[in-house]
Amino acid sequence: MSLSKKSKKFYIIFIILIIVVIVFIIFKNKNTDSYPMDTVASVVKTDTKIVDKVAENTNTTKSIASYKIDKYFNVVPTDPNGNKKVVLLTIDDGPSNQSENLMAILAKHNVKAIFFINGMHDKDYKGVIKKEFDAGHAIGSHTWSHQNLNKIKESVALKEIDSNSKLIKEITGSNPIFFRSPFGVSSTFSREYLKKQNMISMNWSGSTKDWEKSARDQKVFINNVIKDLHPGTTILMHEHQWDTDNLDALLTEIEK
Ligand SMILES: [Zn+2]
Incomplete structure (x- = not known):
């Protein structure tokens, strides 16, 4: 049974609500308008179709705020006067x-994130995705086995996407809303297929650059994020040991 348009919209709103504004981190002493959008664009790597899904969020205690993910993969309030002091951790x-x-x-x-998972790892870490979901994090799809979608046949790409969605649905009860292409590389087929599936293709607008050896150093790891940080940054990181070692300090620094 497919969800009605209204309930689908509500679900998207609800999910982003939980992620975004609970993830919100206040830039206490900064003028948040001091980062022009072209600065933002310069740090974006994208070949995916622009998404502009509207979503709402609440900080759970006060007002309900509405957010969307813009074409630069930043989270921005739909109300121009809304709180821009948010980041999205992925x-x-x-x-x-x-x-x-x-x-x-x-x-x-007290931060929620989107975990972009590969289904192939589920057998080795049984129950972990469920724990993430139960802790309030969102489970996004990163395909089943992390292949370059631009280098595989359409039939294989289809399987990569569908198998992962199926697993996520088994664990969370719902199809994933968020999708991230392995290596940030999509294909015409994957873009069109994801659109049909009502999934949001996500890239990023800020990064720990944790694939670079230099980022194992805590100062470099943090600076990679902080130097490009702007209101609404979608931050990319992975599950390396050094991400664990440096995450606490990174979050503390962002909170400042
Ligand atoms: Zn990946």
């Missing part, structure tokens, strides 16, 4: 032996 390539450690650090900071 963690790719799990589940892994780091997932639970990462979750503990997120809990310490």
